[in-house]
Amino acid sequence: MTTSKVQVRQLDTVDIGAVTAIDEKISGGYHPDEWERRIGYYLRRDPDAALAAVIDGEVVGFMLGEVRSGEFGLAEPTGWIEVLGVDPDHQGSSIGRRLAETLLDHFKRCGAEKVRTLVDEEMPDIAGFFESLGFEPASLKPFVKSL
Ligand SMILES: CC(C)(COP(=O)(O)OP(=O)(O)OC[C@H]1O[C@@H](n2cnc3c(N)ncnc32)[C@H](O)[C@@H]1OP(=O)(O)O)[C@@H](O)C(=O)NCCC(=O)NCCS
Secondary structure, eight states: OOGGGEEEEEOOGGGHHHHHHHHHHHHSOOOHHHHHHHHHHHHHHOGGGEEEEEETTEEEEEEEEEEEOSBTTBOSOEEEEEEEEEOGGGTTSSHHHHHHHHHHHHHHHTTOSEEEOOOOTTOHHHHHHHHHTTOOOOSOOOOOOOO
16 A cells, blocks of 8 residues: 555544544544544644645545643643544554654744653554654653553
């Protein structure tokens, strides 16, 4: 499959079903309400940072993020990539890279000088993806406490 057929466009609420299905293929879980809430949140915050990759009208990947500043002691505007997924049938075809490049261009236009994300150590595939895109380990360390 060639990547020239892939188009990246803004995600729309009509894509919620497709995103839910991609997540189900990746994770095995069916969570339509969760995706409706999550996509609604990102579309309200910054619709240009909610992206779909489409081949022949079919959504095959998505990426959600936003630019924030003043959080976690980071003064500068920072683009955050927070949710992503590529249909397993289409992985390895540069779709994730196309989504990230489009999102990073948007972050730059919004004044962000850095882009950050968080990856669980138990997900080395996603870490490998970000390393291929030039991401490096950062000093920001996550902390957690059970409630
Ligand atoms: C990570 C993910 C987005 C990558 O998408 P993709 O379209 O397959 O990636 P690409 O083909 O654009 O690859 C871009 C680069 O990342 C690298 N890469 C991709 N997957 C990789 C992996 N599993 N391990 C190491 N490197 C990887 C590629 O080699 C490529 O590098 P190159 O351009 O230097 O050759 C995709 O595998 C995915 O959706 N994984 C599951 C995500 C998930 O669990 N989301 C939460 C639930 S929704």
